[in-house]
Amino acid sequence: METLEIIKDQKTEIKEPVSISGSQAVLEAFIAEGVHTIFGYPGGAIMPIYDALYDYNDKLEHILVRHEQGAIHAAQGFARSSGKVGAVFATSGPGATNLVTGLADAMIDSTPVVCVTGQVFAHLLGTDAFQEIDVINITAPVTKWNYQVTDATEIPHILAKAFYIARTGRPGPVLIDITKNAQIQKFDYEGYTKCEHIRSYRPKPIVRKEYVEDAAKLINEAKKPFVIFGQGIILGKAEKEFKAFIEKGGFPAAWTVLGLSAIPTDHPLNVGMLGMHGNYGPNVLTNECDVLIAIGMRFDDRVTGRLDKYAKQAKVIHLDIDPAEVDKNVKSTVPVWGDCKETLPMLTKLIDKKEHTEWLNKFHEFTQKEIDIVINDELNPKTEVMTMGEVIKSLNELTNGDAIIVTDVGQHQMVACRYAKFNQSKSNITSGGLGTMGFGLPAAIGAKLGAPERTIVEIVGDGGFQMTIQELGTIMQYKVDVKIIILNNQFLGMVRQWQQLFNDKRYSFVDIQSPDFVQVAKGYGIAGQTVKDRKDLRSALQEMLEHKGSYLLEVMVGKENNVFPMVPQGCSVSEIRLQ
């Protein structure tokens, strides 16, 4: 730690460059950017950075994961729960390729992550050296920006750029590949300056007042306005501004999977979730509203269903920070480019205070129908076997909606998104765009480290859990307090559901066997139990939440339960099926 102090002194007092290695410069950059936690895995080509890290033990916490995919998912979980940039170290070759899934996930879900990968010596590039792989080109389509450093003097300003690009505008993953010679190389370090401008990069478009005015005019004339919102609200830290907007206008508002928790679940204007397994009302009434106000969302195909039958009757106002999203899938009548933190207050100022009681009641009517046909049976089943929904319902009652819910991908994810209760923002962490099975467990670890004061509950299926099960080792080693609920239906449930509904019940390779999860957890020193009877569910959940430290609760649920409602692929949102 001596080094750092000297640098600080010299920067402030003597202002004389000091000779440090490229590796030290990397760590100095991470510290200057406010990073405390790095998820990583060492290897040959990143050894000099790990050697330097040995001396930075008191400033940087390094979490040794069990697989590089775990490192990047953990960094994503960290970023999503904390609102800060996630940080990852990995070595060259397989270390770097193991990051690709996580990079793709972070790219499509706009998660700010900075990855540093080691690379072979610059003179070995292109020689098929041991653990050499063309990381820059492999990761080009799944990073917001990437760059290969071959000279240590580049490190400070390249990392400054990396953090700036990752966190500004529409956030995303950045990968910096550093050759081993650059990590070792000593150079005159003149301190770290944060990046604030890149001439070829515009993080957000200029807000055009005339569009805000046009949008307001359209909204004020609307009889049946409908707000649909996504993660842009959370990423833009505009929860308050958003609430003020919908409350003034009295707009029914529906969230996308990634928009979940941006407002509290029981907000009177929250009408539920959009999309394939979303709520009945928001889907059907998308095709009845007269003005559709889309905020910080990108009209994913899982949200829109069949595009040529999507909201054709409506005028569309689209607020987004990314100009490439406007008119990409759905043509907007008025595009409002910009940061919604800026545009929403401008819009709120111009709109009339209104209540759309009759229109809002229409949503409630649909909700009632959904409760009668779907939700009641899911949350209060009369069957002998348990449903996923009743587990979530009991969990809600015990956590009061204060926990961060991290999910994996599949049926349990949709059930959790449909029924979990949220009181505060950044409480829903899931792999939305990429649908990455195996995301949940490492993301939950990162989420806990990003928000240590909060309870983290991971909901996961028996399939996805086995994809990154090795991260139980990380939980063991760092005593990360994560509550794991495995909703075990002994199938790859979502694929099975599709096979049942669309492939004549031809259950092709969805019958997955699992180990004794409680025994596995025990092997890692993690307490747990399996619940098979409804009567034990609540007390088991209680025990899990009260347990000091991690806990694994396996709940056996109905093998062939389906998630409904459902918009079958290729259908319009108004053709949503309730059963």
Place this chain on the structure above:
Amino acid sequence: MSNSKQSDTVIHTPSGIVGKQDFTITVYTENQVGLLNRIAIIFSRRKINIESLNVSPSEAEGIHRFTIVISETEDVVRKLCLQIEKQVEVLKAYYNTNEEIIWQEMALYKVPTDIIAEKAKVERLLHQHGARAVVIRKDYTIFETTGHREETEGLIKALEPYGLIEFVRSARVAIIKASKGFHEKLKEFEQTEPGEELVENEFLDKQDEVFTM
């Protein structure tokens, strides 16, 4: 998960052009290793073939200019340009129809010298096509001509009976008729806060059409 037929919608573009046609995309970028790949994969990801690609330094120092020709609908090209502009090192991407640009391609033709020397007809032919000899050797002569695709193509056909040995054509280079160069734009980019003008908007002049309520 299953075979869906969702993309059968036709989105009408502001100018109403729906069919495929040649578009020339002009991209101003920083000079950075790897950027060519980042731009190329935007096309290949969507299974769009690049017909012609030229990269060279522009009139502004340190700024490179890509000229890319593809055949697509205007709606697709507009979206492609937005994706290209999203790349960190890209300053600006424009797209234009053939009518909006002045463009040229250069071609080289290698022909046996003895045949040309014998036949006066060839000389007339070359003259007609505006070709110019670049190298004359005992065994072969290389001609050069510049023009549109049909023109360079025309000379191949004309030379074929006289033993055309080899032929090569360059990518298209194009200048946008309405362009005022990139120096002024570059100044705006260098400011911390980019100027208003940078966000171009097709809807600005179309308010009457847009608001029909």
